[in-house]
Amino acid sequence: MDDIDEEMLTRMASNATISVVICVFTCLMRIRSRRKSITYQRKVKNKEKIDMRARHISRVFSGYNESCRAYVRMRPRAFHNLVSIMRYTGLLKDGRVVKVEEQLLMFLNILGHKTKNRIVRSHFIRSGETVSKYVNKCLEVVGRLRGRYMKQAPNEVSPEIATNPLYYPYFKDCIGMIDGTHIDAMLPASLVARFRGRKGVTQNVLAACTPNKLFSYVLAGWEGSANDYRVLQDALSRPQPRGLRVYDGKYYLCDAGYTTMHGFISPYRGVRYHLNEHKGRPINNRQELFNLRHSSLRSKIESTFGVLKNRFKILSAKPHYPFPTQVDIVIACTILHNYIAIEDSGDELLHEDNHIEEDEDEIANEGEEGVVDFTQTMTQREEKFSRNEWRAKRDQIAIEMWEDYCAKYRGGDTTEIGIEWIAKKDQIAIEMWEDYCAKWRGGDTTEIGM
Incomplete structure (x- = not known):
């Protein structure tokens, strides 16, 4: 059991x-x-x-004739060349899942269309962290191309001036044009007051460009409330290669917001200047003729700003990035503008007539001689003498220009209308200014913006 x-x-x-x-x-x-x-x-x-990501990228390059330029603001050849440069130099590398092409597509689309991070996420089906990571990486490496694609103006006559009888030989010593532009900025409430100017909350960007519409120098990050002349002084006070380079005997053309001084020639004040002010009106004297041709040549930088802002719409937005990143974005856009102009000179945007309304470290060129050192301070007497010297240089250019103009179009008649009143007005202004400075400024007659 x-x-x-x-x-x-x-x-x-x-x-x-x-x-x-x-x-x-x-x-x-x-x-x-x-x-x-x-x-x-x-x-x-x-x-x-x-598959969806591949189809999206394929549509960018093969969707229709201008799909690539519309999406990344450059043509396919220029884009693929940029990819090759990034790979060859090691600035960008293919990630485990994100290739260099995709990294640049995301970055350039944001610059070109002020696209939000969430929109780029939906285009490429990536996480927000991934998009942010590669956009910041691309912004950093594009800045490293500055020494390659943004070189300071050379100490030689520009072909655009040498081949144009309106400019040569009068502006043979001109190496470029300078101007400032305002870019919308987003800042903490504690800094808004400092950056608020007559154009809102902006950063004031100083730029110099050559006659062929290439940026040769850019200084970004100044408060929008700062005047252009103050920003220029900062650019000149910086040691090379960070400062704006001016060669002895050469000069930049600038508008009336600056002053005629060593290396810079502004137009005559109180005389019609802008091109639309000369339409349908005869030229009466040498100062009007000088201002007309000065405006015609200097308008190239206004056109360059117009092309830049038309191509990269992020510059017309209020980007929600830290302010240092906003400054880097401005620099990156100017570098990319130069890159496209150099690598794809047939790009249609470069040849559009765009004007705007007025109101890593750079590599130094070796062997440049005659660079003016603006870091050395001058006495008031020396500064006044220098400014008078350059005003006399401007007068000499105007006289030569007027004599040639009269010989060609007025049968040699050099009679001027209105010039005596301009001279009389200037003399009155000088006497008034000297008396004012003697009474209220201790004799300091330094002028800003003349």
Whole structure:
């Protein structure tokens, strides 16, 4: 009897063990099956994402004739050349899942269309962290191309001046034009007052460009409330290669917001200047002629600003980035402008007539001689003498220009209308200014913006 009970217990234990094993095995198989199903679904979804991303990138380059230029603001050849430069120099590398092409597509689309991060996420089916990571990386490496694509103006006559009889030989010593522009800025409430000027909350950007519409120097980050002349002084006070380079005997053309001084020639004040002010009206004297041609040549920098802002719409927005990043964005856009102008001179945007309304470290060129050192301070007497010297240089250019103009179009008649009143007005202003400075400024006759 005991043997039978023991056998039954053994059999029951065995059956129970088998049942448990079967249950465990069944559960494991179900879990495995579920995992396979989840993995399969995940693979299917990942494949769908990859396919959708590939189709999106394909549409950028093959959607229609101008799809690439519309999306990244440059033509396919220029874009692929930029990709090659980034890979060859090692500035950008293919990530485990994000290639260099995709990194630049995201970055350039944001610059060109002020696209939000969430929109780029939906285009490329990436996380917000991934988009932000690669956009910041691209912004950093584009800044490193500054020494390659933004070189200071050379100490030689520009072909655009040398081949134009309206400018040559009068502006043979002109190496470029300077001007300031305002870019919308987003700042903490504690800094808004400092950056608020007559154009709102902005950063004041100083730029110099050559006659072929290439930026040769850019200084960004100044408060929008600062006047252009103050920003120029900062650019000149910086040691090379960070400062604006001016060669001895050469000069930049600037508007009336600056002053005629060593290396800079502004137009005559109180004389019509802008091109639309000369339409349908005869030229009466040398100062009007000088201002007309000065405006015609200097308008190239206004056109360059127009092309820049038309191409990169982020410059017309209020980007929600830290202010140092906003400054880097301005620099990156000017570098990319130069890159496109150099690598793809046939780009249509470069040749559009765009004007705006007025109101890593750079590599120094070796062997440049005659660079003016503005870091050395001058006495008031020396500064006044220098400014008078350059005003006399401007007068000499105007006289030569007027004599040639009269010989060609007025039968040699150099009679001027209105010039005596301009001279009389200037003399009155000088006397008034000297008396004012003697009474209220301790004799300091330094002028800003003349």
